[in-house]
Amino acid sequence: MKIRRSVTMEDIARMAHVSKPTVSRALRNSPLVTPETRKLVMDLAQKHGYVVNRNAQKLRQSRSDTIAVVLDFKSHRENRISDPFIFNLLAGVSEALGQREQDLLLCAPGHAEIESLSAIIASRGADGIIFLGEGERRPDFVDLAALGVPFVVWGSVEQDQSYCAVGSDNFHGGFLAGQHLLDRGRSRFLFVGDSRFHEISQRRQGLVAALAKSDKPTHLSDLIMDGFSYASTLEAARAMIESDKATVPDAVFAASDTAAMALISALGDAGLSVPGDVSVVGYNNIPGAEYFSPPLTTIGQDVHMAGALLVEKLMLHIEGRAPASTMLDTRLIVRESS
Amino acid sequence: MKIRRSVTMEDIARMAHVSKPTVSRALRNSPLVTPETRKLVMDLAQKHGYVVNRNAQKLRQSRSDTIAVVLDFKSHRENRISDPFIFNLLAGVSEALGQREQDLLLCAPGHAEIESLSAIIASRGADGIIFLGEGERRPDFVDLAALGVPFVVWGSVEQDQSYCAVGSDNFHGGFLAGQHLLDRGRSRFLFVGDSRFHEISQRRQGLVAALAKSDKPTHLSDLIMDGFSYASTLEAARAMIESDKATVPDAVFAASDTAAMALISALGDAGLSVPGDVSVVGYNNIPGAEYFSPPLTTIGQDVHMAGALLVEKLMLHIEGRAPASTMLDTRLIVRESS
DNA sequence: ATGAAAGCGCTAACAC
């Protein structure tokens, strides 16, 4: 199967002594073609290494069978990966798209602005967009929805949203974390995570709700930090512990497993043990959480299903339907060495 | 900027009272068009939300300005991520492609066979391919090269290779790890990693070379395991430690940081401390290695540059040049708590 | 500096 350009559908047609449309039908398994013709065409195509020109096909059908996927690579440069979780999600989406024979166009950071994104659709580069991670882009989503761009978002799911979202039940996840920490008899809480991010903010609210139900008095403080990397989390945590030894927390809920790991390190440096002195709960159940020492108690979600759902809903949207948002179950995964 | 299909170049031409080719030239900043005409056209396009149809463009130019990226998602499903390192690489590639205004087509697991891949090129879906990770695909690479498909590989770099590769100096990395462990006075070595993978095998060979230079007698064993996940590594490590307490290693070189982490856990369970009883060296310097407890000594490489190089070489290849392979420096990153 | 004509490779619409 040698690759030479220039082998076109017309060539195959000529060789098979049929017309171009017949070749087209044969290759696409149309029932309108006799098995003999089909076989003849198929064999010829195989023999000459012929493959339909996707660009011509797309132009003609005015459909690209391509989905653009946007993820927040910005925070992934220079090793500042916030959480490997998002890549599991990408793998799930990739697989789901593959099953539907849709191509996956991965958008570069530069293409993350709303104009570029709607341009991708307008230029027929993709039929729809999947955003992996909401971040601070909610206003963009509202605008895109108003423009009629077909897209779905992995992020927080709320009522009266003008677009379709799939996300874990962040509030419930935070609530579960809070309950778990209360069950451990903890009272001085620390929340770690950037609340400007909507999904993170909801996790915090879940925590607050759990604390509100407690009989005993509790105290909640926030770890404010610049950026989301391990390094900055670690630094902020160390500074906090140093500054006020008296109010060091005995319970930590971190909005990502990586942040939780950084915090456990900082606590260890200060001579505090986890889970002895401080209980910690993370989020996402990243591969690695299980093998961290100490093993990380965390909130897990079904990434594989998330990918499948995102794709399914987007396809519906592209076909003109209006898919509903879905909130995925979250579960507490307790990992105590004792 | 409302999205309505149907706004075509012809429409803009009519509105500007010029011809289609002129609009085309104006939009592509051709010097053959007067500034006034250009401005007129640009404004009209802006006003009507016109964007050129990429598919028509690609068909006409018989160039897709798209690069296919293949990564081994198979081992990433079901949380069986071998190493987040590969995603840093993806981020680097994505950025480099973005700078050259090339689209990134992320290939699904199903498209990983050689026929599908050359079909992607033949069908003008992409102009070239970047493989992130060599794995066991070397025979495919040789075939693809013979077919004249433009591609580059992140993997091991060797002499007399029929294709262009970019990779870290795996042998040297292994050598550095070996030296470091010998410097620690260790003698009972364990290598962890699947040697069927070429790059992994080279790391092992580097280790062997370092050991061969030692004055003192050394012993090297291998941890054989099924798969590459944390879980299986951990399990295999535990089984090994259990089975023969007498020959438990005092030096471990793991071909990935994640494997190193799993091993440290297993050692810890068995009452062995790192780096007290056992010295461990990982590979890749993943974000997280620094904050693991104990902080992980590892072999690092410049992912950002790797991405840029891969893209640069592929573009050369597409333009008909024959870019040389490049081996990137590796460095030992020592992180000892003491 | 601009326009007219042609055609990239394919498929939809219709005819038979």
Next chain:
DNA sequence: GTGTTAGCGCTTTCAT
């Protein structure tokens, strides 16, 4: 079941 005709939206000649 198959062929004919037309055209998707763009860019590349080649003219002027």
